[in-house]
Amino acid sequence: MKKTLWTFVMGMLLIFTSCQNEDDFSTQSLPQPPQLRTSHFYGVKSVEGQSELRGVAQVDKLWHNGTVITVKLLNDPYNMADSIKTWAAEWEEHANITFDFVASGNANVRIGFDWNDSKWITWSYTGTDCKYIRNQNEATVNFAFWDMASEVEKKADVLRAFGQVLGLELEHRHLSFDAGWSSRIQQYWEGEIEDIPWDELKEYVFDPIEERNLVQTEEYDANSIMIWPFDRRYATNTARDYNYELSELDIQFIKQLYPGKEFTKLVAVFEGNMGDAEIFDISIMTEGTASFILDIDNGKERIVAEAERNPYNNQCYLNYRIRPEESSIHTLKIYGNPKVVRIITLGGEDYSTIGTNYISFMDVSPCSELTGFNIYSLDFRTSDGQGADLNLSNFEKLEFFECSTSRSLKRINLLNNTALKYIGIARTPCLIEVNCSGSTSLEGIHIYHEEPLILTNETYLRTFINNLPIVSRSQLSIEDEYIRDWVEPALNARGWSIYY
Known part of the structure; x- marks a missing residue:
């Protein structure tokens, strides 16, 4: 089975610019809390040839309940190992899953910082997709921009990435949510990115998830850590700011997925x-x-x-x-x-x-x-x-x-x-x-x-x-x-x- 890797870059739609021309399809700065110092971009890493019915959670990508997921840092230029372990443990408090951080040997999840020069986008494989990446020297989670990020940004990155590790997906793909996407997204994307056809990107990144093989909360959760904001010129109904903590529905949902x-x-x-x-x-x-x-x-x-x-x-x-x-x-x-x-x-x-x-x-x-x-x-x-x-x-x-x-x-x-x-x-x-x-x-x-x-x-x-x-x-x-x-x-x- 072919295992070509793709990175669907939703962060492209969040690029900060001083350009004020509405005809340019770049975004304006989004409001941020005063303690934040840098914009963050987030992507979805996927495996071609695997089922791509991504949603709030997809059954095929969930771990067996009670699984011990091994985690290893491939590099740690910012000495963040202890912090990552502490922040990831917030999911452990509610999910019947254990993250076992190891210093050597094989690991299910491998964390890299600015991995392979991916210095501008944070991404993660979703759920058990990481099992298909058999090279133990290849990252399955990447954190970027941490040289300028505040502690609250770093924590939010870890919570969001480990949410994806557990099989969660970004909230705007909830079946009951209409993001109000603008046609400008397609124009912007086709003008900037040549490697990924728009129809493919739309299906795997923007469209609501098909119901088959999907579990999700009853309603879209605007407070979810899995929220990712978009400029209003591209999506009229999506969030304009980040969330930095697990929401009450995040906690309830992860308990439903991994009970006990x-x-x-x-x-x-x-x-x-x-x-x-x-x-x-x-x-x-x-x-x-x-x-x-x-x-x-x-x-x-x-x-x-x-x-x-x-x-x-x-x-x-x-x-x-x-x-x-x-x-x-x-x-x-x-x-x-x-x-x-x-x-x-x-x-x-x-x-x-x-x-x-x-x-x-x-x-x-x-x-x-x-x-x-x-x-x-x-x-x-x-x-x-x-x-x-x-x-x-x-x-x-x-x-x-x-x-x-x-x-x-x-x-x-x-x-x-x-x-x-x-x-x-x-x-x-x-x-x-x-x-x-x-x-x-x-x-x-x-x-x-x-x-x-x-x-x-x-x-x-x-x-x-x-x-x-x-x-x-x-x-x-x-x-x-x-x-x-x-x-x-x-x-x-x-x-x-x-x-x-």
Whole structure:
């Protein structure tokens, strides 16, 4: 079978020029965000002789679900290997596919920069087309213009190219979308490009995809990362600017094409008493809609739950009440693959009463995007009644923590949460230590309702103050003015003040 390679250059229609003559079929500059410094051009690399029914996704070009796709950089003049791996992983978060970056040996996907003097156009083969390129020294993805591109442009290039690697195609070919192509495209193309006949280019690049062997979203997605803008003189309905992040529909669609990944990542673990005589409510806020599996006692009960969008604040929540069959020690494991940004737990009938439910162990460390954590009416202790510790350290994005009504909680460790600004603590009478060393963005700690031992025991109070990060203009707020004379100078020395 003949394997002649073609590059269909849609970027040709995006060339920036200072020419203002409408009769010249070059384009004018498109508006760009201020941080961008250069135009980018994008093309579709294809294999002649293979099926060319390209669309939002074509079944023949999809990988088997669960495939490990090996990736290798053929050259790396800009030292971007780590960044490419990080950006490509955004697709991995949602697709049941793994990108395995290798330093040597054979690879399914080979990345080149300005490969074979292709310095002005970024392109990628679509899906499994790369398998037909058997020469391991030949690129299947090319990035261009990166010597002048900003970080946001580079990331968008990687997301778009790896979307194509997974089998996605540029969005303007969606069956339900009419781009409003102008006849000027043909005139421009025939005047500039001689190697590719217009009819062939039109079929493989501009026309909507035939329905046969095609899967796609119900509607054209103007926010898709697979959007590519065209000048309005050539297409009246297409985008005039780039997109730089995966859209919600991109995420939903890639989950449809490669299902199962959302249930493979362990998000959180809770162990303790969650009996049916009491309640254990958990609320998880995510970036975008997401699916979870709530696994009780290692598979004894598995519940599929959805984080759905709240129409009042446009945020996505999973709200679920756990009621195991027996009142005893249980393990709750939450699997999913969303970006969890906030976790709220409730163990009593309201925010100020506490029942017999308690947690003896908790691990939410996989939630690296966590910005907030709230605990209401949930005790932290061991099965024999001893106070337990709560550990929420080393979260780069955690901004606030609040704990209210936890009778036996002994220690709270909030170390090295560099974005943490606020801590609220109430009704925690047994608390002897709050350690927030390294949390250098703290602006305030508010302790109220039944002051804990850290404020009424001098030894614990000294430890607490010594663990405060040295910051300026931060405030410790308490309800009672009972505080020893030495406390205020000690706080002032660390940049803190007291508010009663």
